Amino acid sequence: MKPFLQKIKDGEVFLGDGALGTMLIQRGLKAGECPDIWNIEKPGILEEIASLYIDAGSDIISANTFGGHPLKLEQYGLHDKTEIINKAGVGAIKDAIKGKAYLAASCGPSGKLLKPYGDTDPEDISEGYIRQLGALIEEGVDVVYFETMIDLAEALLGVKAAKSIAPGVPVCATMTFDLGPNGFFTVMGNSIEQTAKELESAGADVVGSNCGNGIDNMVKIAEEFKKHSDLPVLIQSNAGLPIVKDDILEYPETPDFMAERVKTLLDMGINIIGGCCGTTPEHIASFRKTIDNYR
């Protein structure tokens, strides 16, 4: 397989994977349970999900390490297992995707809030990412994702941590935006323009957005990223916002509905397209068709 960034330079579009959390819940993950511990306890399930997405046509599969920051694991009393949990996340899917897809390390928010509005020192966030990424990179990943970030300050710490320990590993940094009367902002008040510029300065190779929105809003977010950045852009949309029906969550956007808008993302020149909460292998298979039939 070509080096990750070379593929983008050559104008090829990557298809990411779909939801992981939603799939784990369907397979018995309970509210309040740490999803990342399944890397050790139920690696077979992660391998199964990775295979489903590969069969659907994904070019990138992300490891189940979204909550692998030691400060996040600490909330479950699992911070001592940071290295084992993160390594096992890569180990669980490595064989299934070998030669078929790129493997992405997934890093989410630490779950702590930075000073002065929160109680956490930036050094503790950085050190945690270095610890998590050290394990992930040692185990062997092709690319690092920072995803569902809501505080640009924390995302910047993450990107810098990644670049400090492994300057050669590509970093994709994506944040979650809310639409308000004045446009799209993260809940911490970061605009898309500010996000794009500062992530680039910190060393991100790819910028963009995931989670928090259905695909129509994501198309608008993508437009704004293209306006403010020359970096490649990654977009992973939710299948709409969840509706609760008899205690079960339903995401309203169908594979066809989303795939239709994937065309618009391709028109704009978005480089990596995938799904977030509520998207399934069926969604990814539809995206695959759209991408393959494009042009």
Place this chain on the structure above:
Amino acid sequence: MDTLEKLKDNLQKGNSEQVSTLTKKAVEEKIEVRAILDDGLIAGMTVVGTKFKEHEIFLPDVLLAAKAMYAGMDILKPLMIKEGIPTVGRVVIGTVHGDLHDIGKNLVGIMLKGAGFEVIDLGRDVPAEKFIKAAVESNANIIGMSALLTTTMPVMKKVIELAKEKGVYDRVKIIVGGAPLSEEYARQIGAHAYCYDGVNAVDRVKEFVKKK
């Protein structure tokens, strides 16, 4: 600008030191504790809540304002005890099991405290049994639950069912809140009120205590 106006203003700016100083000054000026709370701290926090909802300000501003409110409350608390200002009611509050979001719950808690309620905060990721146990042991009038995840909303229903089972349901009022909830959902699960923000929670809870 008089002291209370300044207090309200500095609370909105999240200026803890100034809020602390101005609260002391208001006490020295012999302004009633109730007025310092209502027309200073709570008035400021109400504006913050509205501006946050309208995206005029963002979460860091809200968090800083909440810190400032704590700074002011720290000064008023001993006075409230000394003056024997009676607590209006007792509220057991927490974020439900499986949910670690506590920013909204903390804001509601601080607004209730400001309004004169005794607040027993169980924290986040609170098991159903703990809500009921705490309510019984403290003889609370209100149980308040917060949930921010669509996956943890159903846990509220469990707590309410347990409250019915343990015979607590008829003795307390149960309020619920959190971004993914709705009036409709609250009714479905048998909550007595849905509250869309801290100010609203204070209003609803006051109604309940008055009716008693």
